[in-house]
Amino acid sequence: MLNLAAVHHIAIICSDYPTSKHFYTDILGLTILGEVYRHERQSYKLDLALNGQYIIELFSFPSPQKRPSRPEALGLRHLAFAVHDLDAAVAQLNQQGVVTEPIRVDEQTGRRFTFFADPDDLPLELYEA
Structure with a gap:
């Protein structure tokens, strides 16, 4: 290994x-x-x-060549960042004009998370730690 x-x-x-x-x-x-x-x-x-x-x-x-980048496309699914206060982080992104998806709850951990995209539509996630 x-x-x-x-x-x-x-x-x-x-x-x-x-x-x-x-x-x-x-x-x-x-x-x-x-x-x-x-x-x-x-x-x-x-x-x-x-x-x-x-x-x-x-x-x-x-x-650069185009590549599919939605969360369910083949390849890297997304890049996730841990945050302590998801609501505050979402509010800050939204104030900057960044659109976030509705907050969801991870069925396995009970933790809240949301997705948004970078300027090239690369899927990014905020995961409440």
């Missing part, structure tokens, strides 16, 4: 770098660890952290 220590990061390719940078930093509140423009690839790479832990690499490329 492979001895994995942790998830190191999640890589996301966006279609509009300034819009996605704003969403992940100003709306979701992730902090920038580093940002570089790779001229040979015409690509930005933005390293983002949550509570000091490196979690997301945000990339831009000139013409």
